[in-house]
Amino acid sequence: MDIKKINETIQMISEEHFDIRTVTMGLSLLDCIGANGQQTAEKVYEKIIKKAGNLVATARQLERDFGVPIVNKRISVTPISLLAGNSDYAGLLAIAHSLDRAAAAVGVDFIGGYSALIQKGTTPSEKMLIESLPEVLSKTNLLMSSINVASTKAGINLNAIRKMGETIKDIAQQDPLANAKLVVFANAVEDNPFMAGAFHGVSEDDAVINVGVSGPGVVKRALETVRDQPIDVVAEKIKTTAFKITRIGQLIGTLTAQKLGLPFGIVDLSLAPTPARGDSVAEVLEEIGLEQVGTQGTTAALMLLNDAVKKGGVMASQRVGGLSGAFIPVSEDAGMIDAAVAGTLTISKLEAMTAVCSVGLDMIAIPGDTPATTISAMIADEAAIGVQNNKTTAVRVIPVPGKGVGDEIDFGGLLGRAPIMPVINRSSEKFISRGGHIPAPIHSFKN
Amino acid sequence: MKRAVVTVIGKDRPGIIAGVSKTLAEKQANILDVSQTLMGTIFTMSMLIDITEIDAQFDDLQNSLKQTGEVLGVTVHIQREEIFNSISQI
Numbered sequence: 001m002d003i004k005k006i007n008e009t010i011q012m013i014s015e016e017h018f019d020i021r022t023v024t025m026g027l028s029l030l031d032c033i034g035a036n037g038q039q040t041a042e043k044v045y046e047k048i049i050k051k052a053g054n055l056v057a058t059a060r061q062l063e064r065d066f067g068v069p070i071v072n073k074r075i076s077v078t079p080i081s082l083l084a085g086n087s088d089y090a091g092l093l094a095i096a097h098s099l100d101r102a103a104a105a106v107g108v109d110f111i112g113g114y115s116a117l118i119q120k121g122t123t124p125s126e127k128m129l130i131e132s133l134p135e136v137l138s139k140t141n142l143l144m145s146s147i148n149v150a151s152t153k154a155g156i157n158l159n160a161i162r163k164m165g166e167t168i169k170d171i172a173q174q175d176p177l178a179n180a181k182l183v184v185f186a187n188a189v190e191d192n193p194f195m196a197g198a199f200h201g202v203s204e205d206d207a208v209i210n211v212g213v214s215g216p217g218v219v220k221r222a223l224e225t226v227r228d229q230p231i232d233v234v235a236e237k238i239k240t241t242a243f244k245i246t247r248i249g250q251l252i253g254t255l256t257a258q259k260l261g262l263p264f265g266i267v268d269l270s271l272a273p274t275p276a277r278g279d280s281v282a283e284v285l286e287e288i289g290l291e292q293v294g295t296q297g298t299t300a301a302l303m304l305l306n307d308a309v310k311k312g313g314v315m316a317s318q319r320v321g322g323l324s325g326a327f328i329p330v331s332e333d334a335g336m337i338d339a340a341v342a343g344t345l346t347i348s349k350l351e352a353m354t355a356v357c358s359v360g361l362d363m364i365a366i367p368g369d370t371p372a373t374t375i376s377a378m379i380a381d382e383a384a385i386g387v388q389n390n391k392t393t394a395v396r397v398i399p400v401p402g403k404g405v406g407d408e409i410d411f412g413g414l415l416g417r418a419p420i421m422p423v424i425n426r427s428s429e430k431f432i433s434r435g436g437h438i439p440a441p442i443h444s445f446k447n
Numbered sequence: 448m449k450r451a452v453v454t455v456i457g458k459d460r461p462g463i464i465a466g467v468s469k470t471l472a473e474k475q476a477n478i479l480d481v482s483q484t485l486m487g488t489i490f491t492m493s494m495l496i497d498i499t500e501i502d503a504q505f506d507d508l509q510n511s512l513k514q515t516g517e518v519l520g521v522t523v524h525i526q527r528e529e530i531f532n533s534i535s536q537i
Contacts, residue, residue: 005531005535008534009526247535248530251529
């Protein structure tokens with residue numbers, strides 16, 4: 001075997017922060033619907049224990065076998081609103097706590113799918129689920145929620161967006177950190193392994209293994225070898241690097257699935273940062289030639305990065321899915337935090353960046369006195385970008401009561417810390433209060 | 448045949464190859480190929496080994512090699528071969 005190849009692999013893992021960000025088991029809970037919420041909760045618990053009991057041990061063994069860290073082991077489940085049609089509020093809470101307990105029992109880091117898909121309309125159980133969010137997210141530990149409020153096909157549900165702005169404020173009152181567990185989507189995907197937005201779509205298998213790779217550090221190191229060269233050389237370099245990263249994701253995913261006797265789903269070709277120095281998407285953009293992320297040229301550099309990662313990854317993987325793009329969560333990326341603190345990176349620039357990458361305004365702390373309608377308007381803007389451009393977009397903002405611009409909030413662990421970023425303080429209230437539905441764009445009528 | 452790659456990196460000193468080989472021999476791992484170089488004073492070695500017969504004791508071998516590495520003052524990794532092939536081949 002080629003020694004160069006061996007050394008390159010060892011270096012990627014030990015020095016450049018390469019890791020598998022997550023092995024996520026997607027699990028259908030549609031067969032767990034009982035006569036009422038309490039019964040459903042019991043069945044949900046049993047199914048998770050039965051199907052995912054060996055997930056963590058299997059992933060740990062593969063970590064040892066191949067020397068590749070798998071940072072998170074996770075579960076995504078059927079959107080819970082679909083299971084709660086015959087539940088009352090107490091029953092829904094029982095399901096939520098049952099999910100949380102099952103996740104803890106099998107040892108996963110997170111469980112996602114406390115979700116509702118309401119881009120067009122809202123059923124009573126979906127309404128109930130959204131109303132339960134402040135209580136559920138502040139009283140559970142591992143449970144993650146996502147709400148889809150818009151799609152290219154259905155348009156933008158402004159009523160739902162108004163409600164989500166209010167809900168995010170209510171959650172902040174209970175526990176500001178709980179908003180890190182909620183994401184509001186446009187064009188949500190059904191096989192996303194990343195949190196907080198992972199859920200297991202109804203068109204999926206009963207159980208499936210999805211993998212999300214990481215590795216901004218590897219890309220940055222690779223780009224250090226092509227300094228001062230033309231931009232197409234940069235694109236090529238990112239492509240070949242993304243290929244290698246994805247190959248490992250494919251290998252680990254296939255083997256996990258094989259060992260658990262499940263089908264392998266997808267590799268999500270995302271560049272996901274962590275708060276560690278040297279594992280930052282911002283640093284990759286700066287290596288391309290920006291003094292600091294957020295300055296002019298950031299959107300162009302990010303577009304190139306995002307596209308090259310996909311092109312390299314697609315060939316390397318049997319099946320690609322999920323969000324597949326560069327993530328720009330502010331609090332989870334050391335370079336983004338620096339730029340936000342310095343004032344180089346603003347929410348307006350981040351919004352522009354979300355037009356060319358996955359996923360959206362992510363992990364952004366905002367002043368506690370930001371009106372609910374302003375948060376709703378941020379969601380509407382992101383939804384518009386997603387709906388119009390046929391892509392997934394999302395909002396995960398964290399209003400922090402009692403704090404303003406210049407303060408900071410610490411989430412701990414992979415979620416990092418975030419400076420409170422300024423929000424434009426002109427009202428969007430009349431716009432949001434109109435309610436109703438923004439129609440689907442003309443180019444969605446393809447049949 | 449199931450194979451794994453053992454890599455050793457650290458400051459050069461007498462007995463590194465002997466120490467690692469001894470641990471492999473004790474654990475019944477057959478060495479198929481060895482490549483060793485010095486980069487300045489840094490010792491690097493890659494070994495391809497056959498683990499078909501001892502596959503079930505992979506964790507045990509991994510722990511023993513790690514301990515050997517600690518005694519010798521070098522870093523020892525062992526990884527299954529597939530990862531090195533899959534990274535650059537389809």
